[in-house]
Amino acid sequence: MRSFLSDFSIIISILVFCGLDHLMELDTPKLHVPTEIKLRKLISDFSIFMSIMSFVGLDMLMGLDTPKLIVPTEFKPTRPDRGWLVMPFGKNPWWWYVASSVPALLVTILIFMDQQISAVIVNRKENKLKAVATTWTCSGWGVLMAVCSFLGLPWYVAATVISIAHIDSLKMESESSAPGQQPQFLGVREQRLTGILVFVLTGVSIFLAPVLQYIPMPVLYGVFLYMGVASLSGIQFWERIKLYMMPPKHQPDFSFLRHVPMRRVHLFTLVQIICLAVLWILKSTFLAIIFPIMILGLMVVRKLLDLMFSQHDLAWMDDILPDKDKKKEKKKKKKKKKVVELPDSDEEVGRKYY
Structure with a gap:
């Protein structure tokens, strides 16, 4: 039994680090011919998708019983003993609501700091972004947090790694550059279309549960590890x-x-x-x-x-x-x-x- 668990752990580790190495190679492919610049950029943009598909196929060919991604098949609350609306005043004693103000203050500080750290990193002057509407951002974000609390949904903030990856994907660079010279950074394509599509596709993913359940968790760990390593650049x-x-x-x-x-x-x-x-x-x-x-x-x-x-x-x-x-x-x-x-x-x- 110990030998089986040891071998299984090694296989999972191999999938994680092979996925990371594969993503790093796809992100910066060694293509030196100038005519292949567009192909290189295309491979780099779809490196995560190509890596996931490659290792999903490898996992299926080997027939390993690796832990797979768990995707809910129904849109309903996790706990069957509650509805969609969470009443703020339930069966708890009255003093619970007074005492909860202390951890609520700590959580507020933590969430605010987490949000602002991501905002500061994304809006640094090197990205050449327009002036930010911090007041409107905090107001809308606070209202949505209150809605999530009443519905019993998870709180959320701007994820630092994902936000940096989003900015990197929208960067504009000069096309004409001398041989051996790095292209010049021109700015970021500022728009709302990608953000809207990301969240729409996230909601639609519930209908892709039969397909997503084939993705091994070690492969996703490799993707997350790659996103963390790639975001360190700069x-x-x-x-x-x-x-x-x-x-x-x-x-x-x-x-x-x-x-x-x-x-x-x-x-x-x-x-x-x-x-x-x-x-x-x-x-x-x-x-x-x-x-x-x-x-x-x-x-x-x-x-x-x-x-x-x-x-x-x-x-x-x-x-x-x-x-x-x-x-x-x-x-x-x-x-x-x-x-x-x-x-x-x-x-x-x-x-x-x-």
Whole structure:
């Protein structure tokens, strides 16, 4: 029995990592002929679908009893003892509703931070996106969260990995480039069509249950692992981690390396790694309930970094914290209107136009 479980675990691991390797190869195929650029891009765009289909066929040919994707065949609540509408005041004692305000506050902090982290990563200036409507986003998102609570549906936020993958799929690059030169990034195709189609197809997937149940879970784990690895590209924190294992002569020409000493870069990265490790350990223990408080604690850590690093260093490795006094001065400047003098005639000289 132990031998069977051991072999079965090895097979699952092989499917996971083979799926990851297959996706990485399809995403960056080694096609060097210029006429094959469109084919290369087509393969890269459909790499996930091609990888899933390949390993589903391999799983069926081998006849392995691997765990498959479980897809509901009916649109109904999971628990048979409740309806679609969850009444906020049920058979619970009255003091439960007062006591629930404490964990509700923690969950609110966690969900808000998770949403905003994804929004900050997606809306960074490197993506050249238009100005975001943060107020409308939070308002609509809050209303939908309340609707999900009354219907007993799972809460949701903007998934970081999926959001980054969505942005990457809509990037525009220049077509004409010199041999050996990377194409220039032009921006992102900003539209709502892909988002609408994704959620419509997600709802339609309930009718594809007979087909989806053939997908092995290890293959999906490989897809999720690939999405996590692929989303690390371009994140400065990950690039700075790789600098630990890279000799100086092989280091890329990052802008922050031109202005910040390498010793300070490593120290800043080490602080981030320690914070990430503390959050991961807390999340994996019974202390996970205080995870939102620890997220807020990162604000204190960020404030303490002002004592360890100069504003010049932080400007290149992170964003400088906004100063309240500077904000007030900017508001005063905006309120002051420019005075224009028109010397066309003697009567109009000195007249102020706002």
